[in-house]
Amino acid sequence: MEETLKIVVLVKHVPDAQFDRHITGPGNTTDRDESILSELDEYALEAALQLAEERGGPKAGNEVIALSMGPSGAVNAVKKSLQIGAYSGVHLSDDALAGSDAAATSLALAAAIRHISADGRPVDLVLTGMASTDGETSLIPAQLAERLQFPQVTFASTLEVSGGQVSARRDAGAFSETVEAQLPAVVSVTDQINEPRYPNFKGILAAKKKKIASLSLADIGVDASQVGLAGSWTVVESAEARPPRTAGTIITDDGDAGIKLVDFLAAQKLL
């Protein structure tokens, strides 16, 4: 039997990308009224569940903890994760967190992970999706790793853990790489790593009995001035909806559309 693992999966509630999304309010933040669990986080959760199941699941002492930070709606991302299969959840919520940029968010998440490590055994692995589908800064895994002084393995398309070491494949850029790092580590996974499971009826019922711990900033030893707009190192000064693209010329091919296309490109000086 492989060594057991304590895994934290970062999950985020994001505006549903299938609909129009909006930026509102004094801090120019994203409107999260109609939010769902970020699709890309499901791959991280699936990877965590597979690692834990290979090691005998919860009975053997593995932990898969879904952690979400944000206002009350964020708890829905945790609940959905519990329905899919996470063993327990942590919801970090505090009014002072509103408007946090990546630097402030990573500070709060790092403190929450230290708090989770102090409760029982230390965290072995922090798993995230490859990006959130909203803010898209993709900074959190790197900044979290820097704050925790953990190695980071990002964009993993395969992931194995053995002998206190993670091994992953990355297909970034011109190379295919095998990357190794010691635990504890921060790992972000791509949407190529697995096929996430769906919550079934049994899972939805079981989720009701699973624990969600609610944490405030005071619980994790973070001062309000370190987060939110006050603790952020960047400000969004203005946000303007881009005028929607409008349809241009549409033609139906009468046998010469390829030539008309080249005429269009020539007229636009694109040849």
Added chain:
Amino acid sequence: MANALVFIDNPGAALKKSSLELLTIARSLGETAVAFTGELNDDVAATLGAYGATTVFQPSVDDLDNYLVGPKAAYLAAAVAASGATAVLVDNSPEGKEIAGRLGIKLNAGVITDVVGVEADGTAHKSVLAGSYNTTAKATTPVTVLSVKANNVEPAAAGAATAPATAIVEVPAEGLANSARIAARTEKPVSGRPDLSEARIVVAGGRGVDGDFGPVEELADALGAAVGASRAATDAGWIGHDAQVGQTGVTVSPQLYISAGISGAIQQKAGMQTSKVIVAINKDAESPVFEIADYGIIGDLFKVLPQATAEIQKRKG
């Protein structure tokens, strides 16, 4: 004292266009230094001078490429200290953004990613929520770290070339500890086509190519374009995942995007709707892609693309 520091990561024999763009933006912010990794050959050094770099920093160790992100960020932090720069510019590749992120924490500096333009006072322009909003952002910290998207400025050499000084920067030992190491690396086959994220023209295929990227690739080659794909096409295994344009793939912003046999659902739109000119070819007149196309052709891509390819070759003689 430099005002701006540009990170140029192991360019090989010649600088990439995106690096020239970063140098051009940096010069608009003031005196420019470069934090360089890899072998600095004479041609590259001359180009750096032509683009106005006054100092080129190099790391004290030569194995930074064997590690992911962490040690490069540690090197860059040391180079920022050595140069005194208040603005750091890196490319907007996934690794560039991660280096920017870790550097920001090391320097207590605000990080702004996906930047499309920078004003003299450091205000950054970016495009967010898949291009549906334009925002301006600014760091409130003494140093600003910016990752800048390609294809937003024309590279321009400085009025007068300089002969940049070179200096070695000590990479802190703790930068190498606590880092992921690259145990093996295999180069992917080289296509000879431009890099998707930087290409001036992209020709992309989707479900409609039905397993045959031939017509897409031939048109791409006639135009000197990169080849892209929708998620449906990469999930079907018709082309490598690297080619995927969209929310979970590469975001592109070329001068021209030709979409063939792609319906243009939100996930694809997110990756390409800031392209200057969009051309769409699809059999289905109801495809959402026609709502954003500057020029749309309702027709069979297997007829339209080869005809266009032949016509381009004819005109080019």
